[in-house]
Amino acid sequence: MIDVAVRLALRAYPPSFRERYGGELEALVEDTGARPSVVADLLFGALRAWLRPVMPDESVERRRRRMQASVATTWVSWCAALYTLPVLHFVLSEEPRPTPDLVRRLLDVAQYAMYGAGLILLLGVLALLAESSRTGNWSAWRPLVALIPTLPTWVIAPLLLAFASIDPLSYWVAAVAVFGPMAFLITAAVTPAVVITRFRPSAKVLRLLALSGVAVAFAVTTTGIACVAAMNTADAAQTVTMPILAVTVAASAAALVSSGRGAKAALHREQLQDAV
Incomplete structure (x- = not known):
């Protein structure tokens, strides 16, 4: 069981990291042994490798990976x-007081901006699909298979919640109704x-994705x-709004910083080399 966990932890690292350090990391695991603490260290290292990708010394490849990291972030x-x-x-x-007009307008603007950003992202997906159709590189899409086991919980969540409200003892049903869709959203x-x-898009598509990320970041x-x-409006639900505030502020900062770096790399004069 531990060996399986170690293999999964090693697979969790970014492809660029495994390509450069995979052999050394596997040798290190063989020397230290596949203990639970080693698996935990590997998973933490994988998370850190995704958040702070390894950039090579070559400027062209470094800009490519910068744009890929920017689009993913x-x-x-x-x-x-x-x-x-x-x-x-x-x-x-749920607040007893009515929502101020200014807050309602800001929420409407945010909602429309996010939907518009979704259309921009959809165009990027279509560009990637067109490139996959041209090159036959469909293996990069395999991680999306992870959505299949969690999708049913998203679909039947309302029915599970309705059943749990009728039978208060069905705690496990309510848990599936809550954590199932949460797992789907995270996935x-x-x-x-x-x-x-994994995809390594062509220079043309990668520039398009990196530059469109700026509009998504502002959304x-x-x-x-x-x-x-x-x-300031949701006084009665501070325990809920505080995490929401933390998530949105962190997402905004990450999107702005990462998209700015990606756009800078996309606009660099030095010619990018296509990987396909």
């Missing part, structure tokens, strides 16, 4: 902000970012601004 940030919007609307609807945020890293920022404005 922007996608995760957009998902985080998108998921917090309905929660914020629900919290404000939907993470797996496309893994696809981008995420509108959600953060709306959340800050709504903070």
Whole structure:
């Protein structure tokens, strides 16, 4: 069982990291042994490798990986902000006081901006699909298979919640109804970012994705601004709004910083080499 966990932990590292350090890491595990603490260290290292990707010394490849990391970070940030919007609307609807007009307008602007950013992301997905059709590189899309086992819980969650409300003793049903969709949302945020890293798009598509990420980052920022404005309104639900505020502010900062670096790399004059 530990050996399986070690293999999965090693596979959790970014492809670029495994390509450069995979052999050394496997040799180190063989020397130290496959203990639970080693598995935990590997998983923590994998998370750190995704958050802080290893950049090679070559400027062209370094810019390519910078843009890939920027696109992946922007996608995760957009998902985080998108998921917090309905929660914020629900919290404000439960407040005894009416929501101020300014906050409502900001929430509307944030919602439309996020939907517009979703259309931009959809165009990027279509560009990747077109390139996959041209090159036959479909193996990079395999991480999306992880969505299949969690998708049914998203679909049947309302029915499970309705059943749990009728039978208060069905705690496990309520748990599946809550944590199942949560697992799907987390998977939907993470797996496309893994696809981008594995795919290695052509220079043309990669520039398009990196530059469009700037617009997506500003859409995420509108959600953060709306959340800050709504903070003073939801006095009765501070325990809920504080995590929402933390998530949206962190997502906004990450999207702005990462998309700015990606756009800078995309606009660099030095010619990028296609990987396909």
